[in-house]
Amino acid sequence: MARYHQYLLLTVFLAAAGKSADAQQTKATPYYPTHAEVLQNYKAADALDSALKKVPYVTNVRPNWQTGSNQFWYSKRIANNQTAYIVVEPEKGTKKIIFESGQLTAEVSKATGKPVKDGGFRIEDMFLSADKKQATFKTGNTWLKCDLGTLQCSKTTDTVHQSYDNDKPLQVRHYRWEGITADSVSPDKQWSAFVKGGNIIVKSLKGSTEIKLTTDGNLDKPYGELTWSPDSKHLVGYRIDPKKTKEVYYLLSSVPGTTRAVLKSHEYDQPGDEFTSYQQYIFNIADKSAIKTDAEKIDFFGAPQLHWRDGNSRYFTYEKADRGHQRFRVIEVDVTNGKTRNIIDEKTNTFIYEQRIYTYYSAKTHEIVWVTEKDGWRHIYLVDELTGKEKLVTKGDWVVRDVDSVDVKKRQIWFKGSGNNEGEDPYFMHYYRIGFDGKNLTDLTPEKGNHSVTFSPDRKYYIDTYSEVNIAPKIVIKNTADLKTVMELEHTDLTGLLATGAKLPEVFVAKARDGKTDIWGVVYRPANMDPNKSYPVIENIYAGPQDSFVPKSFSVVNEMQSIAQLGFIVVQMDGMGTANRSKAFHDVCWHNLADAGFADRILWMQALAAKYPQVDISRIGVYGTSAGGQNSAGALLFHPEFYKAAVSACGCHDNRIDKQWWNEQWMGYPVGPHYEQQSNITNAGKLQGDLMLIVGEADNNVPPESTFRFADALIKNNKMFDLLVVPGMGHSDGGPYGRKKKRDFFVKHLLNAEPPARNTDELAHN
Incomplete structure (x- = not known):
């Protein structure tokens, strides 16, 4: 609440400025439909949904x-x-x-x-x-x-053919949450290594020789995760201290053929849980010796993938992300003595987004292509493995989104980026290539819009699909060598679509809480909107810091457009704390998930209302799923002066209950008091406004107990709310039934109207 009031003066100023600039606006009459009008709105919404689905338009080409x-x-x-x-x-x-x-x-x-x-x-x-x-x-x-x-x-039975997978990456990546594949047979095919009784055994494949490399291992603390050196002279392994992953439980109440609920459980790490640790050792096959490397134990993720230098079996490197996500290293190990050296050592006071760390190792040239946000924007660095010297390849106030491929021979990096093209939405994706030396940055997709590219198997051609949320896709095929367009494949004519009466969404931009940064969003209006009426606003919220979520490509058939037909203006925007902008923009979420960018969202909607008299921000609803479920409920707890009604589906209402890897990434480790302070459960007594909770009883993503504990806290605080539990359903917004309940809920609480009497099928009889 206090944080919101810090921006109140700025809010009032912006609203007044907007009204002053548009003094010709006439005050609109609030839209409160009769029950008969509500029924017609539902019918019209269904009819429009059906009509839109029948209109043929091409949004992509899958070659x-x-x-x-x-x-x-x-x-x-x-x-x-x-x-x-x-x-x-x-x-x-x-x-x-x-x-x-x-x-x-x-x-x-x-x-x-x-x-x-x-x-x-x-x-x-x-x-x-x-x-x-x-x-x-x-x-x-x-x-x-x-x-x-x-x-x-x-x-026919003559069906043998080869197919090309467009989705298969040119260069396979290893993600840190995946375990490594342990080697069994040595590269020279002389030895087989395995673990027996917790100890490492090496057996000759040419004879009966068997070497026991360890004797102190046991089933409680075994050795394992073995990797051979390229020359077969050394074996890298780990002394493992296993920790059992705890389980979470849920009940299936309505299993056919039973008279009792079925109890289910699955392994599920939560923030603060203890992890298995790995102490690294190097074993010499010739003299049977063991060296413990001077690196600390790995107590976050599993045993790492090793990278050996080309033609050199003395050194290998591996990556280590520390728990808490504040330090990332690439560590070199000398197998002759176990000494280590940090080639890359990144530290931060907030977080390093582990899932977006990109590394590519060139064994021949002893170079690492590394993507990091260390300079305040996500960019590519080239690191010399031998010296540790770093060179910035891309630079500027824009974001490298992902690396497509690295061509060591041509010394080129092919990647996706956003925010580098002037006069565009900074989230629009473009495809580029650049030299290792940072020169010759080339945009393969210079046309304005959000781009998606697929290459031919030999990469001689690429198909480029680009559009905007309200501009139809254009799909062309281009020559990779000269970037010239070979031919246009598709360009949708929107005449048929617009003939249905659908309104295309508007892109709207307003300033963030700092008064400088642009916040980008979209606005969906009813097809039959009366310009003399003002309509309640419903925000579709998802403030998860792992990405940005406002649609950027053309698509008319979506839930926001459908809800708008009932008499709402539906909006979505990406506030501070989400990804794909600067590091400072992203850092707002650190230890601060309850913030959810609300200060920016509120200013954005107030700016929208200042421009359009049809926008009624005295009636604001919000809905979301998963992290969005946490956010939508949080809107009524932390900003009840603005938000009046919320539908929250399968929310992670307490970040201590949700999955470890996601929550520690943003809320940090160890688990501190801020986890409890920001919990919806802790703050349940602050509820104002109208709330509906939706949860699937079989959710194995966010434990259902998160919603049930929130409901329990609301009840104990004598707060009134609606609760929909969907038997047998997993992580979901409630499915078709839940979406009907959501629409009816907003009609009742924001339009003060009675939704259709569905049990009597009122819609069919009117």
């Missing part, structure tokens, strides 16, 4: 590259719920439809022996003959071969 060539096919929806299948030859700059689904209805029905509605079959896989005169495809469990001249089809 199916043909073996040994740069030809590919893709499918797209066309009129009358049909699908067109198109072949593209980039070398010739041509594309053509080979058939539409409706043309094969009779053939597919005859070949499969099953009735098929007009074009109503799905092709799961397909490949073309070399001369492109035949297509072999799979529908259901049946493979058919189709003559593309006559369009006659027959069953």
